[in-house]
Amino acid sequence: MNLLETFDSLLQQWRHVFAQDRSFDRARRLTFGLLACLRQHLTSMAICATGRQFVDWSADYRLCSRSPWNPRQLFDPVFDRFPVLLPSPAAPVIAALDDTLCKKTGKQIPGVAIARDPLSPPFHVNLRYGLRFVQVSLLVSPPEAPGAARALPVRFDFAPPAVKPKKNAAPEAHAAYKKEKKQRALPVAGLASMASVRQSLDDRPETAARPLIVSGDGSYTNKTVLQNLPPRTTFIGRIRRDAKLHLPLPERDGRQGRPRRYGPQAPTPEQILQDDSIPEGKVRCFAAGAMREIPVKVYGPVFWRRAGADRPLLLVVIKPLGYRLRKGSKLLYRQPAFLVCTDIGLDLQLLVQSYIQRWEIGVSRQGHIVQPVKDRPRLIDSGLVAWEAPWRENKTVEPSDNMLRKEDAQRTRLQCKVNAYVASLHEIPVAETVDNARKQKGLAETG
Numbered sequence: 001m002n003l004l005e006t007f008d009s010l011l012q013q014w015r016h017v018f019a020q021d022r023s024f025d026r027a028r029r030l031t032f033g034l035l036a037c038l039r040q041h042l043t044s045m046a047i048c049a050t051g052r053q054f055v056d057w058s059a060d061y062r063l064c065s066r067s068p069w070n071p072r073q074l075f076d077p078v079f080d081r082f083p084v085l086l087p088s089p090a091a092p093v094i095a096a097l098d099d100t101l102c103k104k105t106g107k108q109i110p111g112v113a114i115a116r117d118p119l120s121p122p123f124h125v126n127l128r129y130g131l132r133f134v135q136v137s138l139l140v141s142p143p144e145a146p147g148a149a150r151a152l153p154v155r156f157d158f159a160p161p162a163v164k165p166k167k168n169a170a171p172e173a174h175a176a177y178k179k180e181k182k183q184r185a186l187p188v189a190g191l192a193s194m195a196s197v198r199q200s201l202d203d204r205p206e207t208a209a210r211p212l213i214v215s216g217d218g219s220y221t222n223k224t225v226l227q228n229l230p231p232r233t234t235f236i237g238r239i240r241r242d243a244k245l246h247l248p249l250p251e252r253d254g255r256q257g258r259p260r261r262y263g264p265q266a267p268t269p270e271q272i273l274q275d276d277s278i279p280e281g282k283v284r285c286f287a288a289g290a291m292r293e294i295p296v297k298v299y300g301p302v303f304w305r306r307a308g309a310d311r312p313l314l315l316v317v318i319k320p321l322g323y324r325l326r327k328g329s330k331l332l333y334r335q336p337a338f339l340v341c342t343d344i345g346l347d348l349q350l351l352v353q354s355y356i357q358r359w360e361i362g363v364s365r366q367g368h369i370v371q372p373v374k375d376r377p378r379l380i381d382s383g384l385v386a387w388e389a390p391w392r393e394n395k396t397v398e399p400s401d402n403m404l405r406k407e408d409a410q411r412t413r414l415q416c417k418v419n420a421y422v423a424s425l426h427e428i429p430v431a432e433t434v435d436n437a438r439k440q441k442g443l444a445e446t447g
Contacts, residue, residue, distance in 0.1 A: 010077045011031060030060060043064065076200070093210050132161065136155035146286040148360075150360065162180040185224070213354050220237055238338060243304065244268070261309040262305070279297070280319070316339040
């Protein structure tokens with residue numbers, strides 16, 4: 001069985017998701033069209049790639065807008081085959097959580113909003129229109145030897161923000177906006193995605209008893225997420241360097257009055273980093289293509305008021321590693337990483353490795369890096385988290401405008417050839433359409 005037949009066999013499990021067989025056939029055809037199209041992966045490009053650009057497109061667009069089906073059920077084949085990818089029967093399930101912004105130009109698209117461009121420089125925030133989604137991916141590492149993890153998307157939930165009314169709107173509209181703003185907050189959407197993943201794991205006997213370890217950024221390290229985690233779920237997230245933490249509450253000495261909920265104030269994460277009296281350890285993890293010794297400091301258990309008095313946390317400080325932009329250049333340093341973990345008994349190597357592997361979710365669906373280059377791991381350092389890097393590095397995130405124009409023109413000519421060939425055929429199977437498109441692409445590139 002080749003790769004195309006294997007992929008088609010996975011798509012056959014989507015049949016129960018749709019109420020009618022024709023809806024499934026249309027979804028299957030569009031999925032193959034998205035693989036065969038060469039430019040932007042849009043519905044229109046998928047229709048053209050399958051040779052249906054000269055027929056009515058209404059049914060294909062209604063599949064994405066009116067047809068009643070649950071998008072989360074499309075990821076069930078991943079959960080069904082995921083246990084065989086784990087190294088042992090007791091191995092935990094490691095996942096990464098992040099939000100992404102799909103760039104849009106139309107202002108009338110439902111759910112479109114103005115958001116910060118993640119590729120903007122640190123000294124100037126750029127805004128753009130886009131659709132916000134929350135993505136959860138399961139991380140799979142090679143079982144035979146240490147290596148880079150592979151991210152398998154299992155959730156891609158639409159999370160639009162609340163629409164703010166005009167200033168002269170009725171007071172009821174502003175009150176409803178404040179209430180809707182809390183319900184559509186990003187941590188609430190992320191928590192719902194984590195709960196959905198946990199439920200999908202519980203529905204399968206092979207993964208019901210496995211713990212779930214989720215890594216997220218500072219957007220999800222707050223009261224909403226930490227106080228409402230699903231059962232058997234551990235969260236690892238970034239925290240501010242000046243966060244006010246507390247030590248465990250000491251035993252009462254018989255004093256009268258209201259009992260305290262928090263102990264004495266603990267040093268901040270930045271103070272722990274600078275304190276030489278706190279021992280420093282080395283954790284061996286796979287990062288940036290090789291096994292590396294990561295210097296860390298562990299402090300805890302501590303308590304954070306945003307997490308609650310009944311949620312002990314483990315603070316992990318990852319010290320900055322030196323790196324050079326080129327051989328013989330000046331030694332530079334990156335900013336440290338401050339992490340908190342809701343499981344104070346979690347293995348330290350598993351904790352750090354899980355957060356390092358979170359970078360895999362930063363690769364967008366088009367194969368480009370959607371995060372600035374300061375988020376990308378280098379071949380000469382650990383590349384753990386989003387550090388602060390010079391702006392000259394951010395310029396290498398995307399190709400130059402001249403390169404983009406040449407690449408776009410080449411793809412346009414190639415797509416026109418593929419569309420013309422497919423349109424010349426009357427009716428062919430979907431698999432043959434993809435095969436012919438790939439053959440055309442190979443001929444055009446070698447010609």
